[in-house]
Amino acid sequence: xxxxxxxxxxxxxKVFPFFTIxxxxxxxxxxxVGLFVLxxxxxxxxxxxxxxxxxxAEFGTPLLAQLKTIxxxxxxxxxxxxxxxxxxxxxxxxxxxxxxxxxxNRGEVMKVCFPLLREHGGNNES
Amino acid sequence: xxxxxxxxxxxxxEKMMPSFGRIAMMGWMIVLIAVLVGIFVLGPxxxxxxxxxxxxREGAAAGSxxxxxxxxxxxxxxxxxxxxxxxxxxGLMAIVMAxxxxxxxxxxxxxxxTNHMPKDLRSSVPAPPKTVRVFQLSTLMGVMILMGVLxxxxxxxxxxxxxxxxxxxASELNPAVVGSTLLTQLxxxxxxxxxxxxxxxxxxAFLFTGITLALTVIIGTLRLQAGLLVKFYQQxxxxx
Numbered sequence: 001x002x003x004x005x006x007x008x009x010x011x012x013x014k015v016f017p018f019f020t021i022x023x024x025x026x027x028x029x030x031x032x033v034g035l036f037v038l039x040x041x042x043x044x045x046x047x048x049x050x051x052x053x054x055x056x057a058e059f060g061t062p063l064l065a066q067l068k069t070i071x072x073x074x075x076x077x078x079x080x081x082x083x084x085x086x087x088x089x090x091x092x093x094x095x096x097x098x099x100x101x102x103x104x105n106r107g108e109v110m111k112v113c114f115p116l117l118r119e120h121g122g123n124n125e126s
Numbered sequence: 127x128x129x130x131x132x133x134x135x136x137x138x139x140e141k142m143m144p145s146f147g148r149i150a151m152m153g154w155m156i157v158l159i160a161v162l163v164g165i166f167v168l169g170p171x172x173x174x175x176x177x178x179x180x181x182x183r184e185g186a187a188a189g190s191x192x193x194x195x196x197x198x199x200x201x202x203x204x205x206x207x208x209x210x211x212x213x214x215x216x217g218l219m220a221i222v223m224a225x226x227x228x229x230x231x232x233x234x235x236x237x238x239x240t241n242h243m244p245k246d247l248r249s250s251v252p253a254p255p256k257t258v259r260v261f262q263l264s265t266l267m268g269v270m271i272l273m274g275v276l277x278x279x280x281x282x283x284x285x286x287x288x289x290x291x292x293x294x295x296a297s298e299l300n301p302a303v304v305g306s307t308l309l310t311q312l313x314x315x316x317x318x319x320x321x322x323x324x325x326x327x328x329x330x331a332f333l334f335t336g337i338t339l340a341l342t343v344i345i346g347t348l349r350l351q352a353g354l355l356v357k358f359y360q361q362x363x364x365x366x
Binding site: 004005006007009013016020023024027028030031033034035038039042043044046047048049050051052053070074077078081082084085088089091092095096098099102103105106109110112113116117119120 | 239242243244247300301302303304309310311312313314316317320321323324325327328330331334335337338341342344345348349351352353355356358359362363
């Protein structure tokens with residue numbers, strides 16, 4: 001008698017949710033910082049000050065601090081958002097990588113089950 | 127073989143799923159159009175604008191070739207990236223649709239095999255998991271967000287962007303004073319990408335989640351069917 005078992009739960013299925021959640025966290029963080037930090041600062045800096053005032057801003061002034069925020073933050077925020085995309089892709093790749101083992105098991109199960117299906121069944125009643 | 131029909135609007139989604147090839151092609155064509163706009167509109171506009179000294183191009187009056195080129199490049203930059211991401215979104219949607227079709231076919235095959243088992247050894251095929259609905263809705267949400275972003279991009283490209291840039295930089299834009307329409311418009315023109323770009327990725331996140339969940343359904347279906355076959359095997363061999 002053959003011994004067959006259903007496929008064991010692959011380790012990838014335990015790990016992939018972590019990467020999916022990480023993807024959501026990074027992308028949401030980028031969206032929140034963009035919406036609540038960068039957008040108001042950009043509107044306030046560019047839309048609330050004439051060019052002459054902006055250009056004349058001295059060291060230590062709030063205007064220069066705003067300029068620093070709106071120019072420096074996107075340099076790390078955009079890569080963070082793309083790290084989120086990469087995390088989603090790792091999760092997807094992990095899921096795909098679990099399929100071959102499941103299909104191998106499916107083949108083994110079918111190999112022993114088909115003779116029995118022919119022997120016991122063979123009809124196509126619903 | 128009897129496969130239960132899904133309720134509205136899922137029946138519509140499921141009916142559309144096999145046309146993933148057409149959707150993928152549409153996404154690819156949209157990205158191709160973005161490339162062509164880059165080559166034939168954005169590139170030449172940039173080249174025209176930067177073809178002379180800073181003092182000349184910034185001093186050019188409204189209606190001149192320089193100002194027109196400046197308007198064209200800013201218009202293209204307002205809608206083309208959103209259009210491109212919409213194309214990518216359609217590509218990702220096509221992947222989810224293909225995975226959904228695979229899951230559907232696997233289920234149909236499972237029902238066929240179960241129907242070939244003798245009645246006394248036959249296990250009932252469980253209803254499709256709730257995850258199916260979640261991945262369908264997640265995909266729809268992602269595409270709708272990308273479509274919304276594209277609409278916002280078009281509204282900006284036809285409204286505030288040309289309205290602001292269709293002025294001489296040196297004599298109108300730079301001297302704009304606090305409280306003027308021009309300075310308010312500058313605030314909008316310079317800030318929309320700060321929230322619109324992450325929003326695009328937010329839409330993509332829904333699509334990636336759709337792919338992830340569709341794969342979970344396929345893997346779950348494969349494991350469940352193997353489990354049903356093992357159960358049948360054990361019962362059939364015990365029965366002799």
